[in-house]
Amino acid sequence: MISGVASLARQSAMIEVQGISRVFSVGDEQVLALQDVSLSVHAGEYISIMGPSGSGKSTLLNTIGLLDRPDTGRYLLEGLDVTRMTDEEQARIRRERIGFIFQFFHLIPRLTAAENIELPLVLASIPPAERRPRVAAMLAALQLQERANHRPDQLSGGQRQRVAIARAAIIRPAVLLADEPTGNLDRAAGTEVVRIIEELHANGLTVIMVTHDPELGRRAGRRLRMQDGRIVADSDHDAAA
Amino acid sequence: MMRLPDIGRFVLRALTTARLRTALMLLAMAIGVASVVVLTSLGEGARLYVTGQFAALGSNLLIVLPGRSETTGGPPPLLGETPRDLTLEDAGALGRHHAVRYVAPLVVGSAAVSHGQREREVAVLGSTASLFAIRNLQMDRGSFLPAIDPTQALSVCVLGSKLARELFVNANPLGQWVRVGSSRFRVIGVLAEAGVSIGVDLADIVFIPVASAQALFNTSSLFRIMIEVQDRDQLPAAKKAVQETIRVRHDGEDDVTVIAQDAVLATFDRIFLTLTLAVGGIAAISLLVAGILIMNVMLVAVSQRTAEIGLLKALGAPPRQIMLLFLVESVILALIGAVLGVAAGFGSNWLLAQAYPDFPLQVPVWALAAALGVAISAGILFGIMPARRAARLDPVVALSRR
Ligand SMILES: Nc1ncnc2c1ncn2[C@@H]1O[C@H](COP(=O)(O)OP(=O)(O)OP(=O)(O)O)[C@@H](O)[C@H]1O
Ligand SMILES: [Mg+2]
Numbered sequence A: 001m002i003s004g005v006a007s008l009a010r011q012s013a014m015i016e017v018q019g020i021s022r023v024f025s026v027g028d029e030q031v032l033a034l035q036d037v038s039l040s041v042h043a044g045e046y047i048s049i050m051g052p053s054g055s056g057k058s059t060l061l062n063t064i065g066l067l068d069r070p071d072t073g074r075y076l077l078e079g080l081d082v083t084r085m086t087d088e089e090q091a092r093i094r095r096e097r098i099g100f101i102f103q104f105f106h107l108i109p110r111l112t113a114a115e116n117i118e119l120p121l122v123l124a125s126i127p128p129a130e131r132r133p134r135v136a137a138m139l140a141a142l143q144l145q146e147r148a149n150h151r152p153d154q155l156s157g158g159q160r161q162r163v164a165i166a167r168a169a170i171i172r173p174a175v176l177l178a179d180e181p182t183g184n185l186d187r188a189a190g191t192e193v194v195r196i197i198e199e200l201h202a203n204g205l206t207v208i209m210v211t212h213d214p215e216l217g218r219r220a221g222r223r224l225r226m227q228d229g230r231i232v233a234d235s236d237h238d239a240a241a
Numbered sequence B: 001m002m003r004l005p006d007i008g009r010f011v012l013r014a015l016t017t018a019r020l021r022t023a024l025m026l027l028a029m030a031i032g033v034a035s036v037v038v039l040t041s042l043g044e045g046a047r048l049y050v051t052g053q054f055a056a057l058g059s060n061l062l063i064v065l066p067g068r069s070e071t072t073g074g075p076p077p078l079l080g081e082t083p084r085d086l087t088l089e090d091a092g093a094l095g096r097h098h099a100v101r102y103v104a105p106l107v108v109g110s111a112a113v114s115h116g117q118r119e120r121e122v123a124v125l126g127s128t129a130s131l132f133a134i135r136n137l138q139m140d141r142g143s144f145l146p147a148i149d150p151t152q153a154l155s156v157c158v159l160g161s162k163l164a165r166e167l168f169v170n171a172n173p174l175g176q177w178v179r180v181g182s183s184r185f186r187v188i189g190v191l192a193e194a195g196v197s198i199g200v201d202l203a204d205i206v207f208i209p210v211a212s213a214q215a216l217f218n219t220s221s222l223f224r225i226m227i228e229v230q231d232r233d234q235l236p237a238a239k240k241a242v243q244e245t246i247r248v249r250h251d252g253e254d255d256v257t258v259i260a261q262d263a264v265l266a267t268f269d270r271i272f273l274t275l276t277l278a279v280g281g282i283a284a285i286s287l288l289v290a291g292i293l294i295m296n297v298m299l300v301a302v303s304q305r306t307a308e309i310g311l312l313k314a315l316g317a318p319p320r321q322i323m324l325l326f327l328v329e330s331v332i333l334a335l336i337g338a339v340l341g342v343a344a345g346f347g348s349n350w351l352l353a354q355a356y357p358d359f360p361l362q363v364p365v366w367a368l369a370a371a372l373g374v375a376i377s378a379g380i381l382f383g384i385m386p387a388r389r390a391a392r393l394d395p396v397v398a399l400s401r402r
Helices: A002-011 A057-064 A087-097 A113-123 A128-141 A157-169 A187-202 A214-218 A235-240 B004-017 B019-056 B088-095 B130-134 B161-168 B210-216 B232-249 B261-304 B306-314 B319-355 B365-392 B395-400
Strands: A015-026 A029-041 A046-050 A072-077 A098-101 A175-179 A206-210 A222-227 A230-234 B061-066 B100-115 B118-127 B139-142 B156-159 B177-180 B183-191 B205-209 B224-229 B256-260
Touching: A015 A057, A029 A057, A029 A072, A029 A230, A046 A057, A046 A214, A057 A072, A057 A175, A057 A206, A087 A098, A087 B306, A087 B319, A098 A157, A113 A128, A113 A157, A128 A157, A157 A187, A175 A187, A187 A206, A222 A235, A230 A235, B004 B019, B004 B319, B019 B261, B019 B319, B019 B365, B061 B232, B061 B261, B088 B100, B088 B210, B088 B224, B088 B232, B100 B130, B100 B161, B100 B210, B118 B161, B118 B210, B130 B224, B156 B161, B156 B177, B161 B183, B177 B205, B183 B205, B183 B210, B205 B210, B224 B232, B232 B256, B256 B261, B261 B306, B261 B319, B261 B365, B306 B319, B306 B395, B319 B365
Parallel strands: A046 A206, A046 A222, A098 A175, A175 A206, B118 B205, B156 B183
Antiparallel strands: A015 A029, A015 A072, A222 A230, B061 B224, B061 B256, B100 B118, B100 B177, B100 B224, B139 B183, B156 B205, B177 B183
16 A cells, blocks of 8 residues: 555656646736646656746746746645645745756855855754755865855856855755756856756756756757747657657 | 754844944944933932932921911812911920920021121021921031020021121131121021032021021011921821821911921922933933834845845745844844943943032933833834845745846
8 A cells, every 4th residue: 555655656747737827917918927837747857948038937947946826727746736835835845845046146145155055954944063064065066165165256157056056956855946057157167067967967856947058958858948938849748749 | 943043143144244234223222222321310310319318308307387288178268367377386386296306496587697897688597406406407616506495585696608708708707796687696606518408508598596586577477397206107197296286276277288308208209200201211212213223224134135035035934034034133233232322321321420429320220121122122123024024025026136
């Protein structure tokens, strides 16, 4: 019985988005940011989302990351209907299961690199003795040891994004959501950042990345294309078709 | 929820980063608290000073005034009936009560006092030897009025120190004659420099026996009778006895007012307490101003740190956590400001005490507690709005800004 449930969980998708829509009202106008979007993501997938500006990529990512609530539709994360959850419960899921990487890094300027990486553990009230080795391991993995006590304004763009990746990965999330992580970096730094993200994926992390760079987008195992709030192409389905 | 030391570290980090903002808010809070401390201690000092002056007079004092006090109400006096005067006989009768230690009748007038070419217009007090003990008087030289039958006139007088100096310059006044009004009196004593005692400048005064004063001012009535009771506990009983005695002597009429020194003291006490409260309240307004400043500066901080708040939310900080972080920030500001203010207040008091060593400066405990309480409440109260605004920020919007 118990093994039956476990195998069922393994088969079902980690992320199950079912017909969600999101409407923004700007003045009198209604902007359909997402229109009846459905998407299944299995654990361990590496997905890129591409599409023109304003096509709803960020909105979809924010919905998956529980930063935004859809107006209609259902969203199951690891089998739980998270759309029904309170803000407090959603915050807990974000704390424990979701890692974010942003185009503008969003490091806290007054904290050092190590402290920025430690922040999710602090928010999850993990005791300091347990935090220290995890931060040290993360710094080592991303070759940031020498920069541990530097503040963000003393780091290069690539280093900042590496700190942000370390911060997202330190909680060992179920899914890593990256919204144009290379959008603010030069090619070399961007390639390095993607290499690190792919390394994390190789170690079993599920990755969903929004990008404008076709070359980077092509590297993903599964590629989605969005337009006018809909997923218009999905390499998985195309392959199946 | 974050661990307490982590919250403390996070908030202190934010405060030490925004140094100017922190310093301004601390200054505003400190000024508010310091002004409460200084102003209330001035008020409290004034209260202690005045009540101390009264206490020096002796607190087991009764004062009998002719005429009924208006505050007791009762029917208006019948036509043609005027309150009976207080007389020396009344005073004598009061002295026979066992609870009474001293009785001093008092006649007050003013007259020209002269010696040779020098002349001054001063207050003339007719009384008896008992007044010396009742008012805790001190002699500079010679002796006070002799203990004689109060009804007996005697041509002796005691001069206040200033009057003695002005009439005799450096010469010894003892044994000399002065003219008071139309009569001549021999100087038998000079009072010590006692300063002002409840409205009467004892330095600028001449004492003569009460019967002589009555003759001088051509009256048989008394200005008032001062009574010192054996023991403070007997004050209420003595007061009743005095009223009873006078009523019997005045054909059953309650036509005098008896004031206990205690009551006067209590009245002054109340007046000064009210004054201190009022002054403290005015000072507390500056605390409110400081609170409003904290609110505004925290609102600016929230909008400056919008991206940070968005990030904290993305990392899974629930709204309550964000609210707590910002609330703790404003409360810590208020608290440190209040502590600085208390220190500054005590510092100013110390300086004042150096400048005016005679004035008893004392910070009332209730004012200290109230100042700290109001400061911290202001921190919470005015911190709530910015903290709520931070907690309610939409993370997507907050993060879309750089
Ligand atoms: N908070 C908002 N208020 C109003 N409209 C919004 C809001 N957020 C997004 N939109 C609108 O929703 C649509 C989808 O926005 P979204 O940010 O998801 O696009 P995107 O694909 O990420 O674009 P880009 O490539 O420029 O980042 C756009 O038309 C946008 O203007
Ligand atoms: Mg976008």
